[in-house]
Amino acid sequence: MCRLFLAGMHFNENVKREQASSKGQPLFKVSYPKYKKGKPTAKPVKTKPTFGYVSELMHLVFTEVFSEPAPFIEQLKTVPVPADLSSQFERVPKGDVVAAHVARFSRGAAEADQRVESQRTGRQDLGTPGVS
Template identity: 35%
Template sequence: MSIKCHLYWCALSSKTAEEKKKKWLACVDHIQNFHENCSHPPITRDKQWLLPGTDVNVKVVDLLTKTMFVNDVQKMSHHGQTSGVEAYHSIVNHFVPKMYTFSYKGMCSRVRLAAMHYNENAGRGQKVTNEGVSCYSIAYPKYKNGGYSLKKVMVEATYGYVNDCFSEAVKLAQNPKKHRTDVIRVEDPPFLTAALSKPDKESVIAEHCARFCDNYM
């Protein structure tokens, strides 16, 4: 877990590829309790370090310093990670569950609702107590086999876009259809199989029977 956190830190705290490489290679000394090249304050808590020269240490160092892996570290983005995209996809799955079938217009409407919900709540702040203390929660994912993850407790989500949608729907309903020039008419696209040629049923049956007879002979 410490190595994973160090990997993220190298990406987010560096601007150039050389800086990412330098910080990443400092991890090799850090895991052996050598901190001359580290930029962190003195470590006061007890930790288990890898002993230099042991088989475990040699294998870990070999993995961390592989040329291909170090080159990948230098290419990591320092602007941000994919967590925002993953969060948006999670919201889309909530509005458009994959176990149900929707029409094309229903699909478009639900995806747009998911986008509006994400845009309104993506920048939520962390929840604080009356004393001004930040709130956290502890989660126990199954893949960690009893391990835990500390998560920030965010403020409650808001749904202001719902009122905007209702207001727009009422406005459109009050106007006659012939005056709705600003409403885009969306037509369902053809199925993907529409561009393919469909064979004649009798020809398919004849071909199947002929193939069966040839295999039988």
């Protein structure tokens, strides 16, 4: 949420930047977008972004929050933090996972050999369901 709020503040402060100029002439950059099949397009160069909101945030944090941080700490502790998604699953030893991977591909090769043999002889392999 903090990143989202910071991104919003940065955007709001810099949304109306002017076009940069050099010696009174507006500056442009040339891009070659794929959607135009490489046809060049001129885009205006904007002035450098400002970061005035940072000093306002620093002032707010050091005057409001750190003057008496106890109520903010209590509120922070009430915010629910979900567990990692990976913690929902049982951990399996790496060796077992690798063995299953290798066995799966070995089994696939053996089944393919059986299918080729049954096609060559014209007999259906009754031991493997769904193979004709």
